[in-house]
Amino acid sequence: MRSLLYILTTLGVFGLAFWAYRENYTTQQVLSDTRTLQRQIGDAQVRLSVLRAEWAYLNRPNRLLELAEINFSRLGLLPLRPDQFGRVDEVSYPPDPLLDITNVVETSGLEEQTP
Amino acid sequence: MIRTPLRPLARILPARAKGENPDAIERENIRRRQEEMQVKARARAESRLLVLSLSFLCAFVVIGGRMAVMATSEPSEPLSNATGSVIANQRADIVDREGRLLATNFETHSLYAQPTFMVDPQAAAKGLAQIFPDLKEERLLKDFTGKRKFVWIKKKISPEQKQAVHDLGDPGLLFGPREMRLYPNGSLAAHVLGGASFGKEGVNSAEVIGVAGVEKQFDGYLRDPANGDKPLQLSLDLTVQAAMERVLFGGMRLMGAKGAAAILMDVDTGEVIAVSSLPSFDPNDRPRPSIAGEDPGDNPLFNRAVQGVYELGSTFKIFTAAQALDLGLMNPETMVDIRGPIKWGRFRIKDFHNYGRALSLTRVIVKSSNIGTARVAQMIGAQRQKQFLASLGMFDPTPFEIVEAAGAQPLLPKNWSELSAMTVSYGHGISTSPMHLAAAYAAIANGGHYVSPTVLKQDGPQLGPRVMSEATSAAARKMLRMVVNDSEGTASFGEVPGYSVGGKTGTADKPKPRGGYYENKVIATFASMFPTNDPKYVLVVTLDEPEVYTLGENRRTAGWTAVPVAAELIRRVAPLLGLRPQVEPGQSGGVSLTSN
Numbered sequence: 001m002r003s004l005l006y007i008l009t010t011l012g013v014f015g016l017a018f019w020a021y022r023e024n025y026t027t028q029q030v031l032s033d034t035r036t037l038q039r040q041i042g043d044a045q046v047r048l049s050v051l052r053a054e055w056a057y058l059n060r061p062n063r064l065l066e067l068a069e070i071n072f073s074r075l076g077l078l079p080l081r082p083d084q085f086g087r088v089d090e091v092s093y094p095p096d097p098l099l100d101i102t103n104v105v106e107t108s109g110l111e112e113q114t115p
Numbered sequence: 116m117i118r119t120p121l122r123p124l125a126r127i128l129p130a131r132a133k134g135e136n137p138d139a140i141e142r143e144n145i146r147r148r149q150e151e152m153q154v155k156a157r158a159r160a161e162s163r164l165l166v167l168s169l170s171f172l173c174a175f176v177v178i179g180g181r182m183a184v185m186a187t188s189e190p191s192e193p194l195s196n197a198t199g200s201v202i203a204n205q206r207a208d209i210v211d212r213e214g215r216l217l218a219t220n221f222e223t224h225s226l227y228a229q230p231t232f233m234v235d236p237q238a239a240a241k242g243l244a245q246i247f248p249d250l251k252e253e254r255l256l257k258d259f260t261g262k263r264k265f266v267w268i269k270k271k272i273s274p275e276q277k278q279a280v281h282d283l284g285d286p287g288l289l290f291g292p293r294e295m296r297l298y299p300n301g302s303l304a305a306h307v308l309g310g311a312s313f314g315k316e317g318v319n320s321a322e323v324i325g326v327a328g329v330e331k332q333f334d335g336y337l338r339d340p341a342n343g344d345k346p347l348q349l350s351l352d353l354t355v356q357a358a359m360e361r362v363l364f365g366g367m368r369l370m371g372a373k374g375a376a377a378i379l380m381d382v383d384t385g386e387v388i389a390v391s392s393l394p395s396f397d398p399n400d401r402p403r404p405s406i407a408g409e410d411p412g413d414n415p416l417f418n419r420a421v422q423g424v425y426e427l428g429s430t431f432k433i434f435t436a437a438q439a440l441d442l443g444l445m446n447p448e449t450m451v452d453i454r455g456p457i458k459w460g461r462f463r464i465k466d467f468h469n470y471g472r473a474l475s476l477t478r479v480i481v482k483s484s485n486i487g488t489a490r491v492a493q494m495i496g497a498q499r500q501k502q503f504l505a506s507l508g509m510f511d512p513t514p515f516e517i518v519e520a521a522g523a524q525p526l527l528p529k530n531w532s533e534l535s536a537m538t539v540s541y542g543h544g545i546s547t548s549p550m551h552l553a554a555a556y557a558a559i560a561n562g563g564h565y566v567s568p569t570v571l572k573q574d575g576p577q578l579g580p581r582v583m584s585e586a587t588s589a590a591a592r593k594m595l596r597m598v599v600n601d602s603e604g605t606a607s608f609g610e611v612p613g614y615s616v617g618g619k620t621g622t623a624d625k626p627k628p629r630g631g632y633y634e635n636k637v638i639a640t641f642a643s644m645f646p647t648n649d650p651k652y653v654l655v656v657t658l659d660e661p662e663v664y665t666l667g668e669n670r671r672t673a674g675w676t677a678v679p680v681a682a683e684l685i686r687r688v689a690p691l692l693g694l695r696p697q698v699e700p701g702q703s704g705g706v707s708l709t710s711n
Contacts, residue, residue, distance in 0.1 A: 050222070061353065083613075
């Protein structure tokens with residue numbers, strides 16, 4: 001009985017040691033993954049901030065103004081004027097679609113034939 | 116253990132036989148027994164003390180060792196804490212009210228040399244001089260071959276330049292990472308943004324510190340790592356600002372002015388939507404500050420809208436009129452004696468033209484009569500006038516949040532005499548910044564509350580203490596409207612169809628640096644609000660030394676210079692602000708009753 005207890009305890013110690021060994025290595029793996037990911041996030045954020053800065057630089061009002069002037073013949077863009085405000089009731093809505101013709105009446109026979 | 120009996124017969128019997136007292140033997144034995152117990156107890160206590168002191172020693176060693184390790188180790192971010200993975204910018208961005216970028220950071224490199232590691236200093240110096248035309252080859256060679264072990268060459272270089280230097284292949288040329296401040300819009304809103312430069316510099320990094328404008332005012336906020344991803348949102352609107360700077364620049368050129376300033380302010384929130392001072396500069400490459408002997412007011416860094424204090428002239432008349440109305444001294448139709456000139460000691464107050472004998476208060480404002488306003492000021496009195504102007508914030512620097520604003524202390528008369536009261540009533544003898552004027556006009560426009568001008572985006576109206584009654588502000592607005600739409604008004608060029616502009620012109624002679632006034636140099640100002648039936652915005656336009664040749668003579672008055680510029684500004688900017696032009700009620704009067 002006692003020897004069984006000894007064997008079981010020894011096996012338990014073996015098991016726990018193996019578990020601790022594995023946990024240690026998984027933790028180190030996760031930490032190194034985190035480090036890699038954080039470096040990637042950092043790089044992506046730097047790229048993003050460069051792109052944002054570039055977007056702002058390309059959209060700076062002076063450049064847009066120059067572009068509008070260069071392409072004036074094609075686009076005809078001018079500054080917004082007060083008289084360009086409209087009211088909603090000035091907007092012409094598209095005409096109502098025609099109803100489906102379901103019962104066709106043959107009328108060609110009644111048409112007067114002209115030479 | 117064998118206990119010794121206390122009264123052993125072997126000793127008691129011989130003792131009795133000798134006639135001794137056997138009790139002495141018993142006491143002797145008790146004493147021995149106690150001695151033994153004492154020795155044992157002492158040994159036990161000593162061993163316990165030893166164990167205890169050992170464990171204390173261990174604890175102290177562990178704690179001390181841990182402290183030493185923590186003190187000497189490099190700090191590192193907790194890796195396992197995934198939520199802290201946002202890698203913050205070194206300095207927070209600055210955005211406009213719609214979230215468009217005004218200032219951001221950019222990764223770049225600095226270039227330095229360690230001459231001890233250099234292979235070929237001559238070739239390196241020659242190559243660097245070719246890559247950077249502003250560097251002198253001889254100077255570089257002297258640095259590289261001298262005794263120095265470390266030389267800064269460039270603080271910021273572009274990726275192309277970095278590659279070119281890399282291609283030189285000298286191991287003594289090294290790069291350090293740098294974060295630089297970038298203003299993608301160039302000179303737009305330069306005076307508000309200010310600029311940034313490097314503070315403490317090391318090889319691996321450098322501090323970016325604000326040197327002017329909001330960059331300096333909010334340096335603490337922008338540098339706080341906790342705010343790395345929370346940009347500072349300003350009240351400026353990028354498109355409105357761009358339109359304003361363009362129109363103002365054109366206006367400044369047309370009117371031959373050497374400088375100009377304009378402020379567009381929301382009357383309820385105090386938000387400054389656009390503010391511009393010309394000439395301007397590029398905050399990416401700040402010009403040097405003016406040196407001794409130069410007029411700092413002529414440096415592009417000088418902010419005319421916020422920093423400059425000027426006598427703003429007749430624009431102040433409306434405050435006198437409004438106060439007279441508010442005190443109940445007058446109503447808009449009360450007649451004012453305008454016979455002049457008023458002589459006061461050696462000082463004479465006269466009008467630009469002779470307007471007759473008497474005018475109603477409204478006409479005094481419309482025609483801009485100095486004499487009329489001075490008479491009204493006499494009725495109000497110096498003390499009350501002083502209080503009123505103080506309540507409009509005219510006595511202190513504006514709370515506008517850029518560092519330069521705190522330096523704009525208004526210049527006031529030292530002794531507020533009756534004469535001072537009369538000149539101050541039409542804007543002479545008191546110098547304020549255009550920002551002060553905009554804040555005071557906002558109080559007239561929003562129904563009588565002081566609002567403090569701000570450059571930060573606000574959530575809603577920020578009305579301050581009441582400075583005049585609702586009725587007074589309405590009456591003052593009506594007068595300002597008449598200055599523009601009356602045929603005799605001084606600002607008739609300010610009419611913009613659909614926007615019901617109201618405002619007051621001001622033309623003040625420029626003071627000479629050594630006292631006295633220039634004959635032919637003026638500051639022309641137009642302070643306006645629109646639309647007057649429900650004011651949303653205040654616009655102040657100031658031109659420095661304008662002069663324009665129109666209809667056969669040189670004209671400098673604000674009505675001919677600042678007003679047309681302001682009108683064009685409103686025409687351009689109001690649609691951008693989403694203001695729909697409105698047909699004014701009750702203006703046509705086209706129908707008249709006739710009978711035949």
